[in-house]
Amino acid sequence: MNPSPFSFARTSEEQKRLDEIGRLADTLRDEAARADEENGFSYGAIDALKEAGYPSLTVPAEYGGAGASLYEFVLLQERLAQGDAATALGIGWHLGIVLELANQPAWQDKYEALCRDIASRNLLINRAATEKGTGSPSRGGRPATTAEEVEGGYLLNGRKTFTTLAPALDLVIVTASLEPDGNHGEFVFPVATEGVRIEPTWDMVGMRGTASHDLVLEDVLVPPEARVKHTRSEPSRPGPAAHPYLLHIPACYLGIALAARREAVTFAAAYRPNSLPHPILELPHIRQLIGEIELELSAARHFLYAVAQRWESAPANPGAFAADLSAVKTFAVRTALTVVDKSMRIAGAHSLAMTHPLQRLYRDVRFGLHNPPMDDVTLKQLADRAERELLPPPEGTAEA
Ligand SMILES: Cc1cc2nc3c(=O)[nH]c(=O)nc-3n(C[C@H](O)[C@H](O)[C@H](O)COP(=O)(O)OP(=O)(O)OC[C@H]3O[C@@H](n4cnc5c(N)ncnc54)[C@H](O)[C@@H]3O)c2cc1C
Known part of the structure; x- marks a missing residue:
């Protein structure tokens, strides 16, 4: 291996994947500029990344993915961002969530199926946690989005802001306050569920291609298994x-x-x-x-x-x-x-x-x-x- 002194690849295999993603990233520049100008979205970038199998980069190999480590994930993301930072940030959330959930006990009953779906169907997932009233979810605000237990599951209502990758998302993880007790919960379900709507509200000065629109939930009925079973000692919100x-x-x-x-x-x-x-x-x-x-x-x-x-x-x-x-x-x-x-x-x-x-x-x-x-x-x-x-x-x- 004879990488450039500026490369942080540790092995020739990492350097090979880095070169591959680098070539792909360089082809994304023009569309990224266009998405910025038009306040649009780089559909072509998402298609190209899917074609390359990139959505399953961090899916464990035993579930059909590339099983990339944290280091390799970061290495490739940095290179991808050099071509199209908005798309890199969006797919970075997806890939990072896959890495994160592997170690969360509350997700263990869902994790393998989620990974296999991503690996076989190139599904994309992101978390919709931010709301106008809470600001950054990392501050611990209570979601105004509600989840009411009803016959057949839970009924969700609310509006999430900053839903990055919105036009391309297949699955979403939504934080909500459980009624009537007020505890926080997480729910995972397809964006195509009845009552879910993407409202094209994203109009910022930068990162325009992330298409981080509002996700509106109106009487969205999700099955009981959509709820992620966090316990009290294990906060539903990531720190x-x-x-x-x-x-x-x-x-x-x-x-x-x-x-x-x-x-x-x-x-x-x-x-x-x-x-x-x-x-x-x-x-x-x-x-x-x-x-x-x-x-x-x-x-x-x-x-x-x-x-x-x-x-x-x-x-x-x-x-x-x-x-x-x-x-x-x-x-x-x-x-x-x-x-x-x-x-x-x-x-x-x-x-x-x-x-x-x-x-x-x-x-x-x-x-x-x-x-x-x-x-x-x-x-x-x-x-x-x-x-x-x-x-x-x-x-x-x-x-x-
Ligand atoms: C490009 C981009 C993509 C994003 N993608 C997603 C996504 O996919 N999903 C998602 O859920 N979110 C996403 N977010 C939202 C992000 O995580 C933050 O919630 C959002 O940027 C608001 O952060 P803020 O600090 O400006 O907001 P606020 O929390 O409203 O903060 C505004 C100001 O008040 C201060 N402040 C507010 N509350 C406190 C507090 N309790 N203690 C101290 N200071 C406080 C802050 O320091 C800041 O100065 C994205 C954001 C960006 C910019």
Whole structure:
């Protein structure tokens, strides 16, 4: 194996899959730009990914999937995002959920069938947890969506916002408050169920191709087995701060940063204004900006892949890495924001033309701030970790 020094593939098999997804990602750029311009959706990208069997990347091999590890999932997602970040974020949720549910006891009665369906029929799944009234579900707000137990199952009513991948979803996991006791529950069912409607509300400045529309539920009757049987000690809502599968988010935004880097360097090599005898690439201040981009990206990517590798080496103890998993996301998004900014400084005002790829990357990268875990949560986690490590436990606690 002789990968580029910028490749984080660990084996020739990983490098091969990375090259394959890289070739596919490069074909997706034009449609991604079109989906952004038209506030549409890259159906062609989804078809191409299905054709390549990508929806079953993280399905365990015993259930017909590729059985990719967390590390490999992150590696491929970062590359995919360089071609089409919106589609990468969407399919990243799907693939990440498949990884996540493998270890959730409440899902064990459904997991094998779900995986086999994904592997054989290329089904796509996502979680619809956000609502206007709750804001980010990671804050623990109570869903206004209700699930009432009735004859034949549960009756669901409500409206979810930010349902990424909405036009292509086959299955959805919906959080709801169970009536009358008010406990939270999760329900999984086909989007094609009667009473489910996608309302095309997504009209944001960036990540337009995620088509994260509203999912409206009007008297949706789902069978009893649609309910995920969480127990009280096992929260129905994932604690995003501690979930390794969420590493697809920093991978996506670093993919955007890598795409910006490529635009900046190729622009600098080609652009020679008539005030200069050479391309701007040779100018000291441009080389300094490129050097800073390399430094920042290198640190963020080593951090991402080191944490993915560490988690993979000790999956039995995910709690030990909770703060690092969150820190990777915060650090990667901060890095991606500054890398895109520096790339645009290199290209100058050319980067602001609506026809220039950098302006889309600039709008898209901003969205990383609003995917979980949120920065304040990460920083608190890190502060708590420092306190635990460096200070004696407060008097009266079990350890004191
Ligand atoms: C591109 C994209 C794709 C997404 N895809 C999905 C998806 O597929 N499924 C899904 O369910 N969701 C999805 N989301 C939603 C996402 O997970 C968040 O719920 C959403 O971005 C809102 O986050 P927020 O922090 O802006 O909202 P809010 O929680 O409303 O926060 C707004 C402000 O209030 C502060 N705030 C609010 N509550 C608290 C609190 N309790 N404590 C401290 N501060 C608080 C925040 O810090 C922030 O400053 C997506 C979001 C984006 C941007």
